[in-house]
Every structure is written in C-alpha cells, then in structure tokens.
Amino acid sequence: MRTFDAIDSRLINLLQYEFPLAKEPFKELATRLDTPEDEILAKIRRLKAEGVIREIGPIFNSKMIGLVSTLVALRVPENAVDMAAQIINSYAGVTHNYEREGEYNVWFTLAAASDEALASTLEEIKGKIHPLGSLVVPVKRILKLKTNFKL
Amino acid sequence: MHAKSNYEADNRIIRCLHRGLAIESRPFLTLAQELGTTEDALLEVIRSLITGGVIRRYGAVVRHDRVGYSSNVLVAWKIPEERIDEFEAVIQDLTEVSHGYERVSYPEWRYNVYTMIHGHSKDECLSVVERISSAIRIKEYTLLFTKREFKKRKLDLEGL
Numbered sequence: 001m002r003t004f005d006a007i008d009s010r011l012i013n014l015l016q017y018e019f020p021l022a023k024e025p026f027k028e029l030a031t032r033l034d035t036p037e038d039e040i041l042a043k044i045r046r047l048k049a050e051g052v053i054r055e056i057g058p059i060f061n062s063k064m065i066g067l068v069s070t071l072v073a074l075r076v077p078e079n080a081v082d083m084a085a086q087i088i089n090s091y092a093g094v095t096h097n098y099e100r101e102g103e104y105n106v107w108f109t110l111a112a113a114s115d116e117a118l119a120s121t122l123e124e125i126k127g128k129i130h131p132l133g134s135l136v137v138p139v140k141r142i143l144k145l146k147t148n149f150k151l
Numbered sequence: 152m153h154a155k156s157n158y159e160a161d162n163r164i165i166r167c168l169h170r171g172l173a174i175e176s177r178p179f180l181t182l183a184q185e186l187g188t189t190e191d192a193l194l195e196v197i198r199s200l201i202t203g204g205v206i207r208r209y210g211a212v213v214r215h216d217r218v219g220y221s222s223n224v225l226v227a228w229k230i231p232e233e234r235i236d237e238f239e240a241v242i243q244d245l246t247e248v249s250h251g252y253e254r255v256s257y258p259e260w261r262y263n264v265y266t267m268i269h270g271h272s273k274d275e276c277l278s279v280v281e282r283i284s285s286a287i288r289i290k291e292y293t294l295l296f297t298k299r300e301f302k303k304r305k306l307d308l309e310g311l
Contacts, residue, residue, distance in 0.1 A: 004218075012218060015211035021197055023177055023190045037176065044174050052217040054305070057171035058197070058206040062306070065165050065205060071254065071265075085301040092310025097302035100225065100295045104260075107225075107295065108302075113311055135260050143239040143251035143264070145207070149215045 002050070007033055009151040011043060015056060016149065062111055068118050068138075069093075069111035073104035074126075075133035081106060084129045093121060104135060164196060165205075169308050212305070220269045224276045226283075227262035229291040238264060241286045247279045262293065 004012065010033060020028040026044070030037040047053045062069055076084045081099055088097050088108050097108040110125075112118035126134060167186055172178045183193040200206040215223070230238050235253055242248045249267050256263040266283070270276040277294075284290055 002217075012211070012213065016213060017208075017210060019210035021194050021209060023179060023194070025178065026174075026176065041174055041176070048174065050217070051214055054212040054214060055171040056174070056211045057209070058168050058200070059208045059210075059212070060165065060169070061204055061207050064203070065162075067306075067311075073260075085299075089302045092307040094302060095304060095306050097300075098297050099299040099301065100297055102293060102295055105298075111306055111311070133259075135257060137254040137256070137260075137265075139252045139254055140263075141235075141253040143235070143253060144242050144248060144266075145250055147215075147249045148246040149213050149218055149220055149269070151218055 004151060007035055008043060008047070011040065012047070012052070013150050015044070015053065019056065067111045067113060068115055069109060070118065070136055070138035071107065071109050072122065073135040073137065074106040074108075074129065074131040075104050076106050076129065076131050078105075080129070084131070087128050088125060091121060091125065093118075104133065106131075166308055168197070168206075169305075215269055219271055221271060222273045222276050223267060223269045223297070224273075224280070225295040225297075226266045226268060226280055227293050227295060228264040228266070228289065229261050230264045230287070230289060232263075234287070234289075235264065238283075238287055238289075241283055242266060245279060245283070247275070248283075 011029065014029055014032065019025060022028050026040050027037045030040045033040065044053065048055070074084065084106055085097060085099070088094055088106070091110070093111040095109050095111065097106070099105055100107050110118060110121060112121055122136065164186060167182055173181055175181075177190070179190045179193055183190045186193065197206065197209060201209060228238070239251065242251045247268050247270055249269055251264070251266045253264050268276050268279050270279065280292070280294070284292065
C-alpha cells in the first residue's frame with residue numbers, strides 16, 4: 001500500500017463521508033483543506049488513476065430503484081471453479097463473485113429487474129455450471145449497512 | 152400513464168447519476184445539461200433521493216485494500232430467530248462490521264445471519280469475530296474467507 005500524506009488522508013475521508021453537494025464541490029473541499037482547487041483536482045485524479053478511488057457518485061438502495069437481488073452460493077468441484085467463475089462473471093447483474101473457503105465454494109450476488117428475471121437467470125447459470133449443490137439466500141432484514149474505511 | 156412517465160424520468164436520472172461524477176470544477180453541470188436541467192435543480196433531486204432513501208450515500212467508493220483495510224472475512228452465523236435483535240445491537244458499534252444481514256436459511260444450511268468484517272490484518276478480523284461471539288455467547292459460526300476475487304464492480308444498469 002502506498003502511504004498517504006495528511007491532506008490525502010483527510011481528502012479521502014471527506015470524499016467518502018462528507019462530499020459537498022454543491023455546484024463547485026471540489027472548491028469547497030479545497031477551502032476545507034486549505035489547498036488550491038487545482039491541487040485537489042489533481043490529487044483526486046491521481047487517486048482514481050491509482051485505483052484507490054473507484055469513483056465518486058451515488059450508492060443506490062437497489063430495492064428503491066426497482067431491483068431485486070440475492071446472494072447465491074454454489075458447490076462446484078475444484079477443477080470446475082474457473083469455468084464457473086467465467087460464466088457467472090459474464091452476467092450484467094453480477095456485482096460480486098468470489099471463491100471462498102468451505103463446503104459452498106463459489107459465492108456471488110445477482111440483481112435483476114424482476115423476481116421472474118432473477119429466477120430465470122439463476123436457472124440459466126445453474127444449467128450451464130451444473131453445481132453439486134446451491135443455496136439462494138436473499139436478505140430478509142438489513143441489520144447494519146455502514147462502511148467505515150476511514151484513514 | 153402519469154406514473155409511468157414519472158418512473159421513466161426517474162429512471163433516466165438514476166442511470167445518468169449512476170455513471171459517476173467527472174473530476175472537474177463543475178461536475179454537476181455536465182450531468183444537468185445532459186438531463187436538460189440546471190445544476191441547482193439536479194442537486195435538489197439528489198438531496199431528495201438521499202432523504203427518500205433511494206441514495207444511501209453520495210461520495211467516493213474506495214478500494215478498501217488500497218487504503219489499509221487489507222483483510223476481510225464474511226462470517227455466517229446461526230442465530231436463533233428471537234435473538235437476532237440482540238445480535239443487531241452487538242454489531243452496531245463495531246466499526247469493523249460493514250454489513251450485517253439476516254438471510255434465508257435451509258435445513259441443510261442453518262446459517263441465517265451474515266456479517267462482513269474488515270480489518271488491517273487477519274488477526275484483527277478474527278479478534279472482532281471473537282468479540283461478537285463472546286458478546287452474544289454463540290459459537291456456531293463459519294468463516295468464509297476469500298480464496299479468490301473473480302468480480303467486484305458496480306452494477307451494470309445498462310446491461311440488465
């Protein structure tokens with residue numbers, strides 16, 4: 001990990017948790033950090049280029065924009081995991097896909113515009129992979145949703 | 152009919168906002184022009200989407216492994232139905248816990264609660280799991296450590 005100077009650290013925290021909803025948001029950040037706006041813009045562009053910041057934008061509540069989603073776990077033989085990963089990755093509704101330790105070894109999230117679309121996409125994926133077992137585990141209740149990646 | 156056109160208008164705004172902000176002096180101007188509105192009106196829409204819970208947060212999404220949170224673990228717990236509220240209270244103040252969900256379970260997979268834990272090391276993550284376990288006095292959990300990350304990206308709304 002590269003090290004961040006004091007301004008970088010404060011900037012990353014402000015960008016995450018106190019982004020100004022204003023016509024000139026970066027100018028406001030510049031004032032708060034007592035640094036010229038040009039320099040702030042350059043720092044952010046660099047952080048993006050380095051992959052530290054993926055992007056700046058809205059984090060939507062997927063349910064509120066009309067989407068349904070679920071977490072899915074598959075039991076896939078060791079030698080078929082790469083193939084399964086490739087198939088799963090190819091779907092637009094998949095945002096997370098991991099190989100994990102344990103009996104169910106492939107875990108991914110799937111979103112769709114309707115329950116029907118979700119079910120048929122899942123069937124399609126399972127039809128291509130033929131897992132030894134599968135679990136569909138949608139959320140019943142959110143207990144906590146609060147990232148804290150402060151520097 | 153009216154409801155439908157409103158839905159379409161919302162959808163257009165959501166898709167536009169979802170693409171993210173350009174790193175320039177007046178980043179909302181570009182988006183506003185594309186939507187045929189003004190910056191002030193667009194900012195007002197964003198504020199109302201936040202108030203309405205449609206947008207959870209507006210800001211930067213960081214790669215946590217690049218800002219020092221190099222380790223994480225997904226933990227699946229078996230929590231009796233009537234004790235989920237208690238579990239919820241335990242994880243609220245633990246900043247290392249970013250996500251907690253009650254999820255559907257099955258006879259062959261009785262784990263019904265999932266937490267995502269982030270830390271600066273594997274030991275830090277494991278000590279948080281221990282803290283939760285002893286606070287709730289439940290030892291039935293399984294650590295679903297990541298072996299490989301195949302995909303992690305924001306939703307492709309255009310592809311759905």
